[in-house]
Amino acid sequence: MPTSSCVASTRRQDDERSNRTVKQIYAAILLLPWSLLTMSSSKPSSPCTKVCVLAGATGSCRGCGRTRQEISMWGGMSEVERRRTMAKLEDRLLTSIRQSEINS
Structure with missing residues (x-):
């Protein structure tokens, strides 16, 4: 003890x-x-899919659809600007996919 x-x-x-x-x-x-x-605690919006490959024909990322300029400016954009840009990305990606199918 x-x-x-x-x-x-x-x-x-x-x-x-x-x-x-x-x-x-x-x-x-x-x-x-x-x-x-x-x-x-809230993270800023980002469309990044971690597939960062810039397409030569369009100059946009094949993963998220942003242009080189949009990617470089992303950190300085307001949330409103980010959402405005993200609203355009779906059409941009679809156009890019169509163009690559036509060229194939």
Whole structure:
């Protein structure tokens, strides 16, 4: 059976470990860039399908339909501008598919 001094020593060690963990968490939070701490939880809209291949004939991405210019400007666009661009993409992709079928 452990003595009271052993129990007290074990509790002190547990408290010290716990305090170190809390301090490490606070230190990690303080090192995060402010932009990460204040970021909105909602992700910006993106049509990206991770199939990034620019078609030579149209100059648009075969995965999402955006042009090179739209892709490069995407991060600076407002949500309204992004949605306006995304509204055009379905027709653009269908046109691109039709053109490739005609050329085949």
